Amino acid sequence: MKQRSFVPEKLDIQAFIEEGATLSGELPVAALTRVAAGLMPGLDLGGLPAVRWSAQGRVVPQRVGGPQLWLDLQADAELEWECQRCLHGVREPLTIDLQIRFARDEAEAARLDAESDEDVLPLARHIHLLELLEDELIMAQPLVPRHDVCPTDVEALMHDERETPVPGAPALSPAQPEVADAPELAGQKPHPFAALAALKKPPKS
Numbered sequence: 001m002k003q004r005s006f007v008p009e010k011l012d013i014q015a016f017i018e019e020g021a022t023l024s025g026e027l028p029v030a031a032l033t034r035v036a037a038g039l040m041p042g043l044d045l046g047g048l049p050a051v052r053w054s055a056q057g058r059v060v061p062q063r064v065g066g067p068q069l070w071l072d073l074q075a076d077a078e079l080e081w082e083c084q085r086c087l088h089g090v091r092e093p094l095t096i097d098l099q100i101r102f103a104r105d106e107a108e109a110a111r112l113d114a115e116s117d118e119d120v121l122p123l124a125r126h127i128h129l130l131e132l133l134e135d136e137l138i139m140a141q142p143l144v145p146r147h148d149v150c151p152t153d154v155e156a157l158m159h160d161e162r163e164t165p166v167p168g169a170p171a172l173s174p175a176q177p178e179v180a181d182a183p184e185l186a187g188q189k190p191h192p193f194a195a196l197a198a199l200k201k202p203p204k205s
Helices: 013-017 033-037 106-115 127-139 154-163 190-198
Strands: 022-027 051-060 068-082 089-101 119-122
Touching: 013 051, 013 068, 013 089, 013 127, 022 190, 033 127, 051 127, 089 106, 089 127, 106 119
Parallel strands: 089 119
Antiparallel strands: 022 051, 051 068, 068 089
């Protein structure tokens, strides 16, 4: 018997699982528009490796009741986001290794979801496998992307900016006293009342 041909954009999921069929491929990141929208602004998407993915249907017989229908979905990607500390690009690998159980209907899916930690979806006539893959990549993204060690020392950079003198403004060294504390610095005239105070002092004997 000739095996059926399946397409990921309109996948007959029940037939795919019952036949134990497999699909695999590669996708440019630019084709995953929702994923691309959350990446580093201005990023050249063509410079990122393609997303490699694979899917396999799996039937698990049960002693009681009908068999369980499972979809195994794997993917590997390398994406780049904006670091929330230094605002430079931070590139990280993402790996999807997911086992999804398909329930017979919405009610069974809700019951199974409440009773276990399994990923459960209701069985549909067709699913868009690549949209499901994109959903999983979005959920696997880091909540706050950042480098372990930023290529730019942000704190040191901010300190340098605070220490940088304003053009045209005189720079005071830490040891230099303020003008108010040293009225007779070289090049400065004494306060006129200082001479009057000197006249009031009693003459030395």
